[in-house]
Amino acid sequence: MPQSNINRRSWLQTALLGAGALVGLDAASPLVKAAPINPNDKIKVTKLETFVLKNSWVFVKISTNAGITGWGEMLKDDAKACAAGALEVGDYLIGKDPRPVVHHWQAIHRGAFYRGGPIKSAISSGIDQALWDITGKCYGVPVYKLLGGPTRDKAFVYGTPSKKTGVRAMKVGPSAARKAFKYAEGTKFIGEVVERFGALRKKMGDDVDIGIDFHGAVQPTTASVLIKELEPYKPWFYEEIVQALNVDVMADLAKKTHIPIATGERVFLKWGFREILEKGAAMILQPDVNYAGGITELKVIAGMAEAYYAPIAPHNPNGPCSLAASLQVAACIPNFMVQERGDREHDLLAEPMPAVKDGYRPIPTGPGLGITIDENRIDDEIGEPRSYLPQYDEDDGSVVDW
Numbered sequence: 001m002p003q004s005n006i007n008r009r010s011w012l013q014t015a016l017l018g019a020g021a022l023v024g025l026d027a028a029s030p031l032v033k034a035a036p037i038n039p040n041d042k043i044k045v046t047k048l049e050t051f052v053l054k055n056s057w058v059f060v061k062i063s064t065n066a067g068i069t070g071w072g073e074m075l076k077d078d079a080k081a082c083a084a085g086a087l088e089v090g091d092y093l094i095g096k097d098p099r100p101v102v103h104h105w106q107a108i109h110r111g112a113f114y115r116g117g118p119i120k121s122a123i124s125s126g127i128d129q130a131l132w133d134i135t136g137k138c139y140g141v142p143v144y145k146l147l148g149g150p151t152r153d154k155a156f157v158y159g160t161p162s163k164k165t166g167v168r169a170m171k172v173g174p175s176a177a178r179k180a181f182k183y184a185e186g187t188k189f190i191g192e193v194v195e196r197f198g199a200l201r202k203k204m205g206d207d208v209d210i211g212i213d214f215h216g217a218v219q220p221t222t223a224s225v226l227i228k229e230l231e232p233y234k235p236w237f238y239e240e241i242v243q244a245l246n247v248d249v250m251a252d253l254a255k256k257t258h259i260p261i262a263t264g265e266r267v268f269l270k271w272g273f274r275e276i277l278e279k280g281a282a283m284i285l286q287p288d289v290n291y292a293g294g295i296t297e298l299k300v301i302a303g304m305a306e307a308y309y310a311p312i313a314p315h316n317p318n319g320p321c322s323l324a325a326s327l328q329v330a331a332c333i334p335n336f337m338v339q340e341r342g343d344r345e346h347d348l349l350a351e352p353m354p355a356v357k358d359g360y361r362p363i364p365t366g367p368g369l370g371i372t373i374d375e376n377r378i379d380d381e382i383g384e385p386r387s388y389l390p391q392y393d394e395d396d397g398s399v400v401d402w
Contacts, residue, residue: 036138036139042097044065044095044096045094045096046094048061048087048093049062050074050084051382052080052083053378053382053383053385054384054386055381055385056079056388058074058082058126059072059073059126059373060083060127060129060130062098062130068134068137069137070130070368071133071373072125072128072129072294072325073126073319073321074122074123075125075290075291076385079385081119082123085123086127089108092107092111098134099134101296102296104127104128105128108124109124116272117268121268121291124293124294124297125292125294129295129321129369132294132368136367136368136369140367141367142369143295143368143369147328147332149328155339155342155360156338156360157339157340157360158170159341159344161204161208165343165359166357169208169211169338169359170204171211171213172200172212173213173215174217174218175193179391180217180391180392180401180402181217181219181222181401183393183398184221189222193226197210197212197235201233211236211239213240215240216244217400217401217402218242224256226241228257237259237262237283238260238261240263240266241263244263244276247275247281250263250281250282251279251280254281254283255280260282260283261282261284262285263276263282263285264285264288269297273301277304283311285305285310286313288316289322289326289329295329298312299329302329302333302335305335306333306335311335311337312330312333313338314340316341317340319346321373323353324369324370325369326339327342327363328369348373348374349371349372351372
């Protein structure tokens, strides 16, 4: 292997069960697709690997003695910690049948004395995706068929409005560029945000749905004014009007507007979403399959939300496994609303996903997640992850949310 590949591979962390971890798969050809196995055939996990990319995406690959592999993604913040933590789970998984996915989810979560939080939830999420990917491939069916689907054959998406794709829904922030805001903004800031969104509504017309993502960076004193001032321009939803750490404050703000509140990208597991639903803090839930608990937990969260007539709009700023796993969930729940960045194409795949048409992405119907990762392209992107640093008020230097 060339020296450059060795350096890139130094970022690859591996948990192995002896030698010859892959059986029946040509390791030199990452695009080989293993044939389904008989449901009664024995299969066991032989290897768990993690890949940290330069853009901070974290992938996990699980291999089996049947030559079937599964892929998943994890939280991009704390990328190296997630990658290292996932390898510790290899001590539990290696040698076990990968197909009792829910049982493994429970063992990984409840086997820890300290549970939940972003890193542990992310680890569970990525491994869960990979195990479902393997299970679907074992039986030659997409994951949604293992979970009672399909409930639909395509998913409504938002991203970049386009005549070519037919996408007619989008999301914007309070300002033109992502930046940190002051702890308490004044009249000038309010006016600029409202003027900008009003101009965008005029340009797009009523045919395009436009959500506003506050990203938890605006404090309640400012958010309470903005949500009223923006109402005349018919926002689709308000996302993360405040941080989800204080659900009572979010619930209070939700009562002050008729625009739906959306949240969930920084909420972990079913217990976090329970409080949001019970207190009426949001009408739209946005769990992220990369750190809300994976496919297993997203289906549970969707079931909880259905009892409150709350739709699911999965959060997704990440890679191809994240999108594919989210689409598998969309195809097996009744209360799916829309997929974030569902129009995004990914060059880490051996073959592209079915193209977006008329604003909808067809659900992948191949085995497992329905995608094939190009491992050579993954190798090319391995490197030091992007840093996420504190943001400061440009005037007084105090730390602010972003």
